[in-house]
Amino acid sequence: MKYITAVWDDGGFYVDPRAYLAELPKxxxxxxDGAREFASDPAHYALGHGNSRCVKDLELSAVRVATDKSGNxxxxxxxxxxxxxxxxxxxxSGVKHFSIDYAHAIDWMLVDTVLLDEILPHEDGGCTHEIALTDASITVRCEDLKAVWEDAG
Known part of the structure; x- marks a missing residue:
């Protein structure tokens, strides 16, 4: 990631979105539209307790890749x-690149959880969304994205 810090440091994870948040207005x-709305949500990077709309600590549960070449x-x-x-x-939508790179360094965790993510404009249009997980990273280059919080019940 270019601005977000999400690293393993002395037996724990260190995450810091401040550099990204400082650059985001630029x-x-x-x-x-969808990427801007998601990245600009004040709760997205609010790491404090009591914020249920911060992406940190969400658990990756499914990856659904279209098989019909729709780019979804x-x-x-x-x-x-x-x-x-x-x-x-x-x-x-309009996915041009998708990858999951596994580090396989934290084998004691049952699931990969989100450390932080970063959405940047891409020079060819659209955006790039990179998600740092506890044991992997996901990179998606696409035309746009839509993020929806869904009730767990």
Missing amino acids: FRDQLP LILEFTPNQWKHDAGLRISY
């Missing part, structure tokens, strides 16, 4: 039981 208007992709995240009251579904 390129926010270059992001497609869906990532689903279930809520962390101690933090979130809803899960998150991110639907991508």
Whole structure:
């Protein structure tokens, strides 16, 4: 990631969105509508307790790749039981690139959870969304995305 810090440091994860949040106003208007709305949501990077709409600690639960060449992709995240009251579904349109790179360094965790993510405009239009997980990273380059919080009940 270019601005977000999400690293393993001395036996724990260190995450810091401040550099990204400082730069976001400079390129926010270059992001497609859905990506801009998601990245600009004040709760998105609010790491404090009591914020159930922060992406940190969501658990990756499903990856749905279209097989019909439509360029659609869906990532689903279930809520962390101690933090979130809803899960998150991110639907991508016009996907040009999708990858999951596994580090396989944290083998004691049962699921990959979100550390933080970063959405940047892409030089060819659309955006790039990178998600740092506890044991992997996801990169999607697409025309736009739509993020919807869905009730866990």
